[in-house]
Amino acid sequence: xxxxxxxxxxxxxxxxxxxxxxxxxxxxxxxxxxxxxxxxxxxxxxxxxxxxxxxxxxxxxxxxxxxxxxxxxxxxxxxx
Numbered sequence: 702x703x704x705x706x707x708x709x710x711x712x713x714x715x716x717x718x719x720x721x722x723x724x725x726x727x728x729x730x731x732x733x734x735x736x737x738x739x740x741x742x743x744x745x746x747x748x749x750x751x752x753x754x755x756x757x758x759x760x761x762x763x764x765x766x767x768x769x770x771x772x773x774x775x776x777x778x779x780x781x
Contacts, residue, residue, distance in 0.1 A: 706731070 708716065720727055747755075 716727055716730065719725075719730055723730070725733075746752075
């Protein structure tokens with residue numbers, strides 16, 4: 702898929718210097734940068750139990766609470 706992306710002159714100059722330095726195309730550098738950004742910033746999927754519990758409409762009250770301990774970071778558990 703093709704996109705048109707517009708950069709300011711300073712960014713274009715820096716990108717051109719990077720192309721010369723690393724031997725990749727501008728397109729490849731931009732693709733890698735976007736891929737890395739997505740890895741860091743994409744929303745992670747919630748565990749199925751939590752996703753089901755917080756769905757819309759809400760589950761019946763009789764379904765009971767969701768046990769959250771399995772998703773608590775180990776550092777939080779060690780402070781108990």
